[in-house]
Amino acid sequence: xxxxxxxxxxxxxxxxxxxxxxxxxxxxxxxxxxxxxxxxxxxxxxxxxxxxxxxxxxxxxxxxxxxxxxxxxxxxxxxxxxxxxxxxxxxxxxxxxxxxxxxxxxxxxxxxxxxxxxxxxxxxxxxxxxxxxxxxxxxxxxxxxxxxxxxxxxxxxxxxxxxxxxxxxxxxxxxxxxxxxxxxxxxxxxxxxxxxxxxxxxxxxxxxxxxxxxxxxxxxxxxxxxxxxxxxxxxxxxxxxxxxxxxxxxxxxxxxxxxxxxxxxxxxxxxxxxxxxxxxxxxxxxxxxxxxxxxxxxxxxxxxxxxxxxxxxxxxxxxxxxxxxxxxxxxxxxxxxxxxxxxxxxxxxxxxxxxxxxxxxxxxxxxxxxxxxxxxxxxxxxxxxxxxxxxxxxxxxxxxxxxxxxxxxxxxxxxxxxxxxxxxxxxxxxxxxxxxxxxxxxxxxxxxxxx
Ligand code: TYD
Ligand code: MG
Numbered sequence: 001x002x003x004x005x006x007x008x009x010x011x012x013x014x015x016x017x018x019x020x021x022x023x024x025x026x027x028x029x030x031x032x033x034x035x036x037x038x039x040x041x042x043x044x045x046x047x048x049x050x051x052x053x054x055x056x057x058x059x060x061x062x063x064x065x066x067x068x069x070x071x072x073x074x075x076x077x078x079x080x081x082x083x084x085x086x087x088x089x090x091x092x093x094x095x096x097x098x099x100x101x102x103x104x105x106x107x108x109x110x111x112x113x114x115x116x117x118x119x120x121x122x123x124x125x126x127x128x129x130x131x132x133x134x135x136x137x138x139x140x141x142x143x144x145x146x147x148x149x150x151x152x153x154x155x156x157x158x159x160x161x162x163x164x165x166x167x168x169x170x171x172x173x174x175x176x177x178x179x180x181x182x183x184x185x186x187x188x189x190x191x192x193x194x195x196x197x198x199x200x201x202x203x204x205x206x207x208x209x210x211x212x213x214x215x216x217x218x219x220x221x222x223x224x225x226x227x228x229x230x231x232x233x234x235x236x237x238x239x240x241x242x243x244x245x246x247x248x249x250x251x252x253x254x255x256x257x258x259x260x261x262x263x264x265x266x267x268x269x270x271x272x273x274x275x276x277x278x279x280x281x282x283x284x285x286x287x288x289x290x291x292x293x294x295x296x297x298x299x300x301x302x303x304x305x306x307x308x309x310x311x312x313x314x315x316x317x318x319x320x321x322x323x324x325x326x327x328x329x330x331x332x333x334x335x336x337x338x339x340x341x342x343x344x345x346x347x348x349x350x351x352x353x354x355x356x357x358x359x360x361x362x363x364x365x366x367x368x369x370x371x372x373x374x375x376x377x378x379x380x381x382x383x384x385x386x387x388x389x390x391x392x393x394x395x396x397x398x399x400x401x402x403x404x405x406x407x408x409x410x411x412x413x414x415x416x417x418x419x420x421x422x423x424x425x426x427x428x429x430x431x432x433x434x435x436x437x438x439x440x441x442x443x444x445x446x447x448x449x450x451x
Contacts (some may be wrong), residue, residue, distance in 0.1 A: 004235075007035075008034055011032040011183070012024065012029045016356050021022060029163070038180065057231050064429075065085050067083060069082045071106070072106055074305050075099070075258060078256045078258045079231075083204050084436055085204060087229060088194060088205045088207050088227040089197050089206050090223055091231045092211045093232060093234060097233050097237065099233050100122070102267055103131055104127065104134065107165060108131055108137055111138065113163055114142070117141060118161055119143070119167045120167065120171030121168060121171055122167070122169065131266070147173055149173065150367065153193070153194075156197070156203065164203050168209060169181045169190060170187060176193075189208065191226045196225055216416055230247040230248040231244055232247050239355030240262050241260070241261055242259070243258070244258035245258075245300060256297065257296030257297070258313040259273050273295070274301040276353070284294055284380075284381065286378060286379045287377055288304065288382075289369040289380050290414070292386070292406070293358055293362055293363055294400070295360065299401075299408035303352075305350070306367070306374045307374055311345060316347050317347045321350065323350055328394070334442070335372060338393065341371075343371070362388060362405070366385075366387075369446075376450065384449060395440065395441060395443055396420040396439050396440055398423040399420070403428060405419075406432055416435045416436075419436060421439065423438070
């Protein structure tokens with residue numbers, strides 16, 4: 001006999017409670033607890049494991065899953081060199097960022113590969129319209145508008161596709177559970193059913209997942225544990241560039257990154273990331289500086305723009321796009337205390353060009369330089385770039401992969417790069433064309449760039 005029990009789950013973080021309350025004590029969100037029925041079996045399991053199922057690790061047959069290319073260098077890269085058979089990939093991103101476009105475009109660009117694209121959000125007509133826009137013909141892409149996992153699996157059993165795509169996991173439901181689609185238990189149960197199906201048949205499955213405003217994959221944080229690979233699609237909807245990041249990968253590196261540009265006819269692969277910088281660069285404006293960053297494992301030059309201007313109402317505003325605002329506040333405090341700049345009476349705005357978000361600490365010095373440049377209203381030579389972290393006492397700290405950063409700046413024709421003294425000491429090669437200036441304090445930087 002099954003006893004029916006219910007519990008309350010937080011839609012945001014997945015925490016479980018026996019009783020309802022207005023606020024989730026785990027993540028602090030209000031009104032996010034949903035009641036869900038959980039049936040608990042009262043039959044005691046008498047599990048016995050036969051001694052032969054416990055094996056030595058070296059006796060387990062080892063055959064790395066077969067991979068196949070998706071005909072898309074950026075997607076292949078973030079997956080660690082192609083899609084692995086029997087793997088489940090979660091593609092997360094905010095609504096409207098281009099998740100459906102990315103996977104539909106991949107599906108129709110794959111010749112001789114049968115793909116079943118299941119949509120619970122859009123009608124077949126809408127998907128057909130999108131395919132028209134992307135504009136490639138393919139006889140092997142199949143559509144199904146369906147939300148029930150069992151029906152999807154049975155359709156997939158008939159068609160036997162090479163790849164199964166579900167758009168999105170939050171619209172799917174399984175008959176096994178009563179709660180409505182999008183709830184934690186539905187999402188979890190659907191994902192694990194699909195995971196089992198994928199493991200049994202070897203058919204790789206893509207799950208599209210919507211992301212909440214704080215950046216976590218909506219409610220289903222739990223999903224991240226079930227799937228093999230988690231990709232996140234991000235960017236600013238008002239800019240063309242999109243970044244595809246690997247957040248987790250059982251079959252490869254989790255620090256890969258793919259770059260795309262959303263165009264009228266779908267997504268274009270951006271194989272040379274520094275084009276983002278070069279595409280909209282104006283010469284020598286006060287308040288701009290260039291950072292030699294590493295995103296994932298790829299060097300990328302980015303322009304930071306800052307505006308520091310007197311605050312008219314005595315209540316200074318702070319805003320940062322693409323950069324952590326708390327980090328910016330820390331840098332402002334360092335500039336105030338160590339370099340005597342009166343930031344406290346100014347409004348401060350900061351932007352990373354191309355609508356890209358960076359969290360590489362090596363951007364610190366560039367942010368500080370852009371802020372100082374705007375504060376003094378003196379421009380920095382547009383052929384200078386910077387790569388270093390800034391410490392609380394204004395010291396310039398070393399960053400990783402410095403040779404790669406220098407190499408990229410060199411390749412793009414910058415004449416000078418400022419790096420930390422400690423990085424300079426340990427440089428394996430110094431034979432770059434670009435001039436390498438080593439700095440140890442903020443005052444050295446100002447002396448060099450502002451004269
Ligand atoms: P979509 O893939 O529907 O986003 P998601 O599935 O992540 O919600 O695409 C979102 C946006 O992309 C939409 O506003 C229209 C735009 N778009 C283009 O700019 N060019 C195109 O070729 C396509 C198909 C879409
Ligand atoms: Mg979509």
